[in-house]
Amino acid sequence: MTRHFSRKTLLKWAPLLVLLVLVVFFTAINPAFFSLRNFARIAITSSPALMVAIGVTFIIIMGSIDLSMEGAISFSAVVFAFMFKFLGGTLDSWGWLALPLIVLCGAVFGWVNGMIHVRLRIPSFMASLAMGFVGTGAAILLTGGNIVKVDDELFRGLLTVRYFGFPIMVYVAVFFLLVGAFVQSYTPLGRNFYAVGGGEDLAHASGVKVRRVRVMGFAIAGAYYAIAAILAVGKIGQAESVSGANFMFISITSVVVGGVALWGGTGGVWNALVGVLIVSVINNGMVVIGLPDFIQDGMLGLLVIIAVVLSTDRRSIQVVK
Amino acid sequence: MSTFIKDFIEKETINRRNFLLATATGLGAAAMPGVFGGGAALAAENPxxxxxxxxxxxxxxxxxxxxxxxxxxxxxxxxxxxxxxxxxxxxxxxxxxxxxxxxxxxxxxxxxxxxxxxxxxxxxxxxxxxxxxxxxxxxxxxxxxxxxxxxxxxxxxxxxSGEKPSEEAARVLFKAMGGKGGVVHLGGIPANIPAIERLQGLKNALVDFPEIELLDVQSADWDTQKATELMASFITRYGDKITGVHCANDNIAYGVIEAFKAEGITGVPIVAFDGNPEAVQMVIDGALLATVFTNxxxxxxxxxxxxxxxxxxxxxxxxxxxxxxxxxxxSIVVTHDDAMDFKAKYMDSTPVYDWKDLWGQSAGGIVYK
Missing domain, CATH: 3.40.50.2300 (Response regulator)
Structure with missing residues (x-):
């Protein structure tokens, strides 16, 4: 019993241990890694990725998958940039209205995604992938392949204004992390995600409106992708049809590395946080210790496998698909 | 033999005959232009x-x-x-x-x-x-x-050619750095020929500037976001040693500029490649030292x-x-001195080209190594 208990505890904290080991490892090779300035750099990189990871965590907890993030982010980023400019181009004017509107727009995008999945009975994998392409296509159509600059100094304060060494966008990300944690632990919807992921038939038999829960999950994910889009635009000051590129890999990898099982029912937003930090620390650390770039991709893959091995409980599952 | 089968065979025979006749006609028709207008293919009208x-x-x-x-x-x-x-x-x-x-x-x-x-x-x-x-x-x-x-x-x-213009841009960069210091290169996808050529251009220019050290070369995959993150990591590793940045294209340079902005670092010269309208504007504003325009x-x-x-x-x-x-x-290297003229000529108005002057803007025959 004691042994079982300790193993369970170890598994719970394994992702965090992996993160700490990585930090110690990179610091040992190049002490410059362990500095407030560098942690701020890692935090900036992680902020948009964390929002995407939290969004997809809700879907993965339900045992589904959402691959629409790249299209959703590109689309949201581009629509946000146009809307922001149309409403005055600065946070000082009506431009601020673009912020809540785009989160709503993202939620609608996710809702459509969920409806296609649930109503048309298309597997979430396929439905979301297709919606992602629609999003990217719409972004190309809107921009015609050009870059939309967002250079309002107030809005760019997300990146340039710092408190305690960290820019505002990091605090925004932390705030929405707490919102995500609240939804997950203290709302019926959050608990229903786990019910659906743990056993859909049982959840249905217990009176959970599974279809509604699923659609809501996708809508919340869409809203988080839109927040990620705002942070991504804030980070580089521009929106384009490739604003969402690379987010699929980093978010899904992070979620899995953080200990959220792809088969649903376990894990949560805190795992997503640790997962995103692990991937960002690896990416930053490899450059900081001076690893040549042709080794980096291979090394990232290797470290991801090691992290998954250490941080997920695979003993309880009988079949790995 | 039943009449049905007899009819069938008769019909098929006629059909075959018709088919052969039709084929012969078709071939004849196809050969006609060859017979009467041998040179037609050489001077097509309205292609x-x-x-x-x-x-x-x-x-x-x-x-x-x-x-x-x-x-x-x-x-x-x-x-x-x-x-x-x-x-x-x-x-x-x-x-x-x-x-x-x-x-x-x-x-x-x-x-x-x-x-x-x-x-x-x-x-x-x-x-x-x-x-x-x-x-x-x-x-x-x-x-x-x-x-x-x-x-x-x-x-x-x-x-x-990416090599020559990239070398020219690197020389502009090194002069701005005062002929000494450290430079980092943020490249395109490593296997792309333009990425290889543009890095080679930088290396060619380095030969004439012995006091400039190439600190690091890493791939940013032509991508703005990746460039921001890579540049942030470079800053952690090299800090003040970086006194100049050479980018494989404009999109990468946008990311580098943002990485510096996040750190509050100003005044590090950056050169890029492609001559996109945004980049030319940055050259005018002084955020970018130079870019290369390939028209x-x-x-x-x-x-x-x-x-x-x-x-x-x-x-x-x-x-x-x-x-x-x-x-x-x-390829034209666009620097601060000529950026305004350049913008007026190529960006604010669409230049009218003489499309009959087929080789007027050629930069010479392709050289293989």
Whole structure:
């Protein structure tokens, strides 16, 4: 019993241990890694990725998958940039209205995604992938392949204004992390995600409106992708049809590395946080210790496998698909 | 034998006879132009125009295709008369579309094409030769494939050298750095030829500046976000040692500028490549030291113009020297001093090119290493 208990505890904290080991490892090779300035750099990189990871965590907890993030982010980023400019181009004017509107727009995008999945009975994998392409296509159509600059100094304060060494966008990300944690632990919807992921038939038999829960999950994910889009635009000051590129890999990898099982029912937003930090620390650390770039991709893959091995409980599952 | 079977056999026999007759007629008809107009294929009238490319999702390809449309309009047609064959990054689709276009217009075509990858240029050129159409390729072509080996139907190949202009931009950078200090290079996708050439250009310039150290070279995959993150990591590793940044394209430079902005670092000179409108504006504002402009609009127009003029018989490709059939497009290094003039000439107004001046902006024949 004691042994079982300790193993369970170890598994719970394994992702965090992996993160700490990585930090110690990179610091040992190049002490410059362990500095407030560098942690701020890692935090900036992680902020948009964390929002995407939290969004997809809700879907993965339900045992589904959402691959629409790249299209959703590109689309949201581009629509946000146009809307922001149309409403005055600065946070000082009506431009601020673009912020809540785009989160709503993202939620609608996710809702459509969920409806296609649930109503048309298309597997979430396929439905979301297709919606992602629609999003990217719409972004190309809107921009015609050009870059939309967002250079309002107030809005760019997300990146340039710092408190305690960290820019505002990091605090925004932390705030929405707490919102995500609240939804997950203290709302019926959050608990229903786990019910659906743990056993859909049982959840249905217990009176959970599974279809509604699923659609809501996708809508919340869409809203988080839109927040990620705002942070991504804030980070580089521009929106384009490739604003969402690379987010699929980093978010899904992070979620899995953080200990959220792809088969649903376990894990949560805190795992997503640790997962995103692990991937960002690896990416930053490899450059900081001076690893040549042709080794980096291979090394990232290797470290991801090691992290998954250490941080997920695979003993309880009988079949790995 | 039942009447049914008898009728059937009779019917089939007649059908076969009809078929043979029809075939003979068809062959005769097909041979007619060959008999009466042997030279018809050499000087086609009003060839159908097409541009085959990946998609319009970047400022660069937008400019290429707009150039093709400018040329089409200059013939008194509308922009829609130029057919866009979009290959979506698939060589198979690229070839299939071109073959379909050739078949639809019975070979009476002038086509400009980026074959998507180098090996695909040969089947594209051969398909055009077989159908009697005329093609000019840009960017992708294997080194062993030459227009003069295929014949008049493969009119020309146009490319841009990344090495020389990248070297020039690096020299501008090193002078701004005062001839000493540390430089980092943020590259494109490592296996891309432009990425390799642009890095080589930097290395060539380094030979003349012994007090400048190349601190690090890493790939940013032509991507702004990746460049921001990579530059942030470089700052952690090298800190103040970085006194200049050499980027493989404009998108990467945008990311580098943002990484410096996040740190509150100002005054580190950055050079880039492509000459996109945003980058030129940054050169004017002083955020970017220099960028290289390759005039994609002219390239897109002239590639189609070459194929068109060969098709209507204005010139005979095989009578042209090799440097007219494989040549580099122009590259202009844009610095703060000339950025305003440059913007007025190329960005604020669309320059009107003489599309009959086929080699006017050529930067010389292609050199293989």
């Amino acid at each position: 159908a125009l097409a541009w085959s490319y990946r998609d319009r999702a970047s400022a660069y390809w937008n400019a290429i295709v707009s150039g093709g449309e400018d040329f089409t309009v200059s013939l008194g047609k509308t922009a829609a008369d130029m057919t866009s064959l979009i290959n979506e990054g698939s060589s198979e689709k690229s070839l299939a579309d071109i073959k379909a276009f050739l078949a639809k217009n019975s070979g009476n075509c002038a086509i400009a094409c980026d074959a998507n990858d180098s090996p695909n240029a040969r089947p594209v050129a051969e398909a055009c030769k077989e159908a009697g159409g005329y093609v000019t390729t840009i960017w992708n072509k294997t080194d062993d494939l030459h227009p003069w080996d295929i014949g008049d139907n493969y009119v020309a190949h146009l490319s841009w 994609p609009r002219w390239g897109g127009g002239i590639a189609l113009s070459l194929a068109y003029h060969a098709a209507i018989g204005t010139f005979k490709p095989s009578e042209e020297p090799n440097e007219h059939r494989e040549f580099y497009g122009p």
